[in-house]
Amino acid sequence: MEATIALLLDTANFTLALLLVTLGLVVIFGLMNVINMAHGEFFLIGAYVVVAVSNATGSFWLGLLLAPAVLAVVGLLVEWLIIRHIYHRFIDTILATWGLSLVIKQGVVVLFGPGAQSVPNPIPAAVDVLGVQYPAYRLFIMALSAALALATYYLFFRTRLGLQIRGVIANRAMAASLGINTRRMDRATFAVGSALAGFAGAVMAPIMSVDPQMGVGFLIPSFLSVLVGGVNSLVGALIGSGVIGGATTIFSAGISQADAQILVFLLAMIIIRFLPNGITGGRK
Numbered sequence: 001m002e003a004t005i006a007l008l009l010d011t012a013n014f015t016l017a018l019l020l021v022t023l024g025l026v027v028i029f030g031l032m033n034v035i036n037m038a039h040g041e042f043f044l045i046g047a048y049v050v051v052a053v054s055n056a057t058g059s060f061w062l063g064l065l066l067a068p069a070v071l072a073v074v075g076l077l078v079e080w081l082i083i084r085h086i087y088h089r090f091i092d093t094i095l096a097t098w099g100l101s102l103v104i105k106q107g108v109v110v111l112f113g114p115g116a117q118s119v120p121n122p123i124p125a126a127v128d129v130l131g132v133q134y135p136a137y138r139l140f141i142m143a144l145s146a147a148l149a150l151a152t153y154y155l156f157f158r159t160r161l162g163l164q165i166r167g168v169i170a171n172r173a174m175a176a177s178l179g180i181n182t183r184r185m186d187r188a189t190f191a192v193g194s195a196l197a198g199f200a201g202a203v204m205a206p207i208m209s210v211d212p213q214m215g216v217g218f219l220i221p222s223f224l225s226v227l228v229g230g231v232n233s234l235v236g237a238l239i240g241s242g243v244i245g246g247a248t249t250i251f252s253a254g255i256s257q258a259d260a261q262i263l264v265f266l267l268a269m270i271i272i273r274f275l276p277n278g279i280t281g282g283r284k
Helices: 002-031 039-057 060-081 090-112 136-158 160-170 172-177 182-207 216-229 234-254 257-274
Strands: 126-129 132-135
Touching: 002 039, 002 132, 002 136, 002 182, 002 216, 002 234, 039 060, 039 090, 039 182, 039 216, 060 182, 126 136, 132 136, 136 160, 136 182, 136 234, 160 172, 160 182, 172 182, 216 234, 216 257, 234 257
Parallel strands: none
Antiparallel strands: 126 132
């Protein structure tokens, strides 16, 4: 019984951690139709912001607060310098952001070295959950992920800014004719998606090895989550993360991680084959 509860907790933990990364991706990829191959590196920068701030001040929490702000600025710069020139040019977008990802990784190597960095666990205690001692910080990640998902949904579907952003995405010409500054909405959307990725990296830093390749491990599952759940749907991000995260954890409990990843890819391919628009069918 305890083993089952522990597996369920691990499944929920990985699913919600994956959701943190997927939220930023679904904003940039799903809502803006921008294929950002550097999304994993935005996640990476968030983790290294925590490393740098923790080393300088000894405060993880300060780094956690600064990471999304830093990535919002990075997102604004990337959108202004690169993305705005290649909207709706998918191949150019892929190549440009892939090149950016290489630049970021090499920059991290130059600044921090190729080795792994570590961040002390800010909540080292364990909590009794139905007889299972479970790390308190992982429970914190789960609660924070759920809260951030609700906040993101509220931002895009219950605020004036969200309405304007969705209007630009749906029909740019019509939105512009109504007086909406479409360029500003593009920048705001990309900045929000980047900030979410950076925040995810910062939150995950204490439970991961922080190294220049860490973003890749979440980028591919995040893309699969978006495709499986529904490209244009924030609800789909939750469902897709549940399917991919749950399958990864459950398969990994019984077989090797490499075999588990193969099965997860096969599962994703089957779902996409029969549901090309994802489980939600692209509904918001």
